[in-house]
Amino acid sequence: xxxxxxxxxxxxxxxxxxxxxxxxxxxxxxxxxxxxxxxxxxxxxxxxxxxxxxxxxxxxxxxxxxxxxxxxxxxxxxxxxxxxxxxxxxxxxxxxxxxxxxxxxxxxxxxxxxxxxxxxxxxxxxxxxxxxxxxxxxxxxxxxxxxxxxxxxxxxxxxxxxxxxxxxxxxxxxxxxxxxxxxxxxxxxxxxxxxxxxxxxx
Numbered sequence: 374x375x376x377x378x379x380x381x382x383x384x385x386x387x388x389x390x391x392x393x394x395x396x397x398x399x400x401x402x403x404x405x406x407x408x409x410x411x412x413x414x415x416x417x418x419x420x421x422x423x424x425x426x427x428x429x430x431x432x433x434x435x436x437x438x439x440x441x442x443x444x445x446x447x448x449x450x451x452x453x454x455x456x457x458x459x460x461x462x463x464x465x466x467x468x469x470x471x472x473x474x475x476x477x478x479x480x481x482x483x484x485x486x487x488x489x490x491x492x493x494x495x496x497x498x499x500x501x502x503x504x505x506x507x508x509x510x511x512x513x514x515x516x517x518x519x520x521x522x523x524x525x526x527x528x529x530x531x532x533x534x535x536x537x538x539x540x541x542x543x544x545x546x547x548x549x550x551x552x553x554x555x556x557x558x559x560x561x562x563x564x565x566x567x568x569x570x571x572x573x574x575x
Contacts, residue, residue, distance in 0.1 A: 395420075459493040482526075483507075490521065498526040504535050509564070509572055511542045517568025524561040531556045545570045 388396040390407020399406045410423040478495035487506045492515050537555040547553045564572045
């Protein structure tokens with residue numbers, strides 16, 4: 374109690390304040406008292422605090438169950454990381470403004486001749502000069518507004534026999550076709566998903 378300034382009292386020791394209240398020093402070297410704003414229920418094993426808690430150290434907990442948050446402003450310096458896996462999804466409601474700096478999307482350097490696009494892929498650069506087959510994910514799984522760039526990064530003209538063949542998922546379309554081919558000098562394809570069953574070129 375001398376270190377923390379409060380203690381929970383039970384048994385023969387008599388404290389002041391309402392039932393279940395945590396006891397604390399009213400003043401330095403003064404009497405103990407309690408408050409309805411700081412109580413402990415032995416039956417439920419719950420500690421209750423009404424008011425503001427200011428912590429200068431670290432909170433460690435097995436589970437955080439947040440009932441309500443009210444964030445007014447958050448300032449941060451340095452780098453920030455969200456998530457730890459490419460399948461993680463982070464949802465923002467509203468606009469995102471980049472005042473200074475740039476937006477970098479995920480890039481895949483594709484050396485294989487066959488590839489199934491993941492929902493997390495954004496830019497695919499094809500380096501194989503052979504025939505390459507690329508299959509798009511379902512538009513409904515990718516989600517509405519998902520964009521994808523596929524680019525031929527080879528240093529030679531790509532013939533029709535060694536084209537990059539992009540295929541939609543079963544029953545879906547790329548514009549009005551089920552497939553789309555890239556050939557010629559460093560062709561590229563930019564797509565977006567309608568979130569239902571179509572990918573559109575733009």
